[in-house]
Amino acid sequence: MNEAATVAIYTLVRTTTKKSHGAGSGREVFAGEASEKLLCVGLLYLGVHDFRRLGIWFLITTTSLGFNYVLENLRFDFMGIFRLLDSHADVAVMSGANMYIKDDLKISDTQIEILSGIINLYSIIGSIAAGRTSDWIGRRNTMILACAIFFTGALTMGLAPGYAVLMVGRFVAGIGVGYALMIAPVYAAEVAPSSSRGFLSSFPEVFINFGVLLGYVSNFAFNGLPAHLNWRVMLAVGAVPPVFLAAGVLFMPESPRWLVIRGRIGEAKEVLRKTSDTPAEAELRLAAIKEAAGIPPDCADDDVAAWIPKRRSRGEGVWKELLLRPTPVVRRILFAALGLQFFQQASGIDSVVLYSPTIFKKAGLQSKTQRLGATVAVGFSKTSCILVATFLLDRVGRRPLLLSSAGGMVASLLTLASCLRAIERQGEAATWAVVLCIMTELTFVGSFSIGLGPIAWVYCSEIFPLRLRAQGASLGAAMNRLMSGAVTMSFLSLYKAISIAGSFYLYAGVAAAGWLFFFIFLPETRGRSLEDMEELFGKKGKAAEIQKGGIEMANEDAKANVIVIGRD
Incomplete structure (x- = not known):
């Protein structure tokens, strides 16, 4: 039963990712690849419990995608x-x-x-x-x-x-x-x-x-x-x-957000580039993260470390604030x-x-x-x-x-x-x-x-x-x-x-x-950026907003996420 389910799930995911890749949409490609990555991990877990399933997982993923491609996905x-x-x-x-x-x-x-x-x-x-x-x-x-x-x-x-x-x-x-x-x-x-x-x-x-x-x-x-x-x-x-x-x-x-609060902006940029739909969205996400961390927008990457107190980068003082x-x-x-x-x-x-x-x-x-x-x-x-x-x-x-x-x-x-x-x-x-x-x-x-x-x-x-x-x-x-x-x-x-x-x-x-x-x-958080949550929970008249099912994003463009980010 598990082998049949494994093949069925894998076929579904491959169909989804193939469609996404063909469409050429950055967002669809990312979502499809993400599904494929996670489900490949699920196949690996089945293999851990039964080495026959491990062989099936290895055969399917290596012959269909190539071993190097699988490793890139799993990262x-x-x-x-x-x-x-x-x-x-x-x-x-x-x-x-x-x-x-x-x-x-x-x-x-x-x-x-x-x-x-x-x-x-x-x-x-x-x-x-x-x-x-x-x-x-x-x-x-x-x-x-x-x-x-x-x-x-x-x-x-x-x-x-x-x-x-x-x-x-x-x-x-x-x-x-x-x-x-x-x-x-x-x-x-x-x-x-x-x-x-x-x-x-x-x-x-x-x-x-x-x-x-x-x-x-x-x-x-x-x-x-x-x-x-x-x-x-x-x-x-x-x-x-x-x-x-x-x-x-x-x-x-x-995590790019952890890298930012440690002042490692270059590494954070690289991660965001690989996990965003477009380079422009990666820049917008980075700007939102930097603002949430208290870093001025015009601050050069080499000067970021000076803007972040060491106690904050190491998580000190958080329990007092929390x-x-x-x-x-x-x-x-x-x-x-x-x-x-x-x-x-x-x-x-x-x-x-x-x-x-x-x-x-x-x-x-x-x-x-x-x-x-x-x-x-x-x-x-x-x-x-x-x-x-x-x-x-x-x-x-x-x-x-x-x-x-x-x-x-x-x-x-x-x-x-x-x-x-x-x-x-x-x-x-x-x-x-x-x-x-x-x-x-x-x-x-x-x-x-x-x-x-x-x-x-x-x-x-x-x-x-x-x-x-x-x-x-x-x-x-x-x-x-x-x-x-x-x-x-x-x-x-x-x-x-x-x-x-x-x-x-x-x-x-x-x-x-x-x-x-x-x-x-509990207000709705679907479609909201992580940097937007403080504003979401701090809004006046939130009860009325909650009863309407939360805030729906009228435009999924990443710029909307930056405009409404929460302030410290």
Whole structure:
């Protein structure tokens, strides 16, 4: 199935890029090539999990495009696969590994609950540290550091002789996850032009959901191994992708915005030239970045370093401006980012992914084979819907997808809770109730993936001012991981206290509150330059503008982005 899907996706992308190249439009060529680059990385990831797929990926890409051309493409968008270090894939693997870990190490349900969710709390450390680190050593070097940390953690978990060492491995891997969560969307947003920023920033979510799907499928693959070996193999295989990622980062450029704040204008120009539609647009983007960094337009490139205080270029003083003395605009941006990340996880998505077998058992599926098959359907639903969201973000906008997603989640959770309540009262699950439970869970994860899942990361990576972006995004990632850890570590205790139906009623209420929050506080950012966000959040009468769906750009010419850039 995966080979057929790979060929189908590749054929679609080649058709798109061929059309774009033939049209001769700079914008279309960039968008088409970006799609091709990211999807080639997706093919590479499939190869990492199965060396037969690696051979298929190598054969297709080298014979169709030429090996050198592939490397040139991968340089700019290899960051997409970084989201594979996201904890969602870990959650999927742990949903199957937990059964074997419990039997092999003879541990309790409480220890399993802590083991599963603690990586999210550990990742907060990495998320917060990543902001300062990326301002200090650059976005690209931060990705290499994340790979090294995650590699060490995965290897430690796979070789763990007992529970204590396993927890040490979770701690190290969690820090790596935190770094990856923060740096990947920030890098994507800073490199991509506004016309395709939503696509490039959200497409890595496709790889996350492929990881979730493959994590569920791997439960079947390793089921036949001895109990002391299968869960170790599941966890140790996570050490393979970081090796490929670190190698791929070597072919990527540094963020042009980071280069500007370090006074390296010549290098920033080169990156912008390669990632812009035309040389003129590259100059306009550079002018916008320089103004946001406080550099006068007439300042010579050799004199830029004198205009940028060293403390700002290294990210110093940012926490004070972000938390202790924020301006009203920064306060609104921070509130929007933290609220969005809070509701993304508080609505219970990680509990559903991690404890799907438990939910399906409560719904009436007693056979392990049936429950595992249903979890594969969950992964397939997530993956299918994220593909839809990826191609709609820059066409429809963030707000419509976000509001539709939250509304679908509320309806799905209410229906799922009602079905589970009916089953609890009857004592025996009717066929219609079992089918409806499965369908509503699939609808829930699909609704999440079509909007709230990818948009939380895209939105938080694009709304902060340049000087605050790294640390601001790291705070958002920390909030996300905090809530994910709280939800996954409390689900078993929660459903025992208020029933599994009551748990989903609670999640539905949280999702409904999230819908209201998104409607009131989140303006549309589609088509806006990163340097324009302060003005967007600082406008008077913003509530009326939000209700109209945000600001639509009447002209996509890059000059419009420069005219309305925000001021420090």
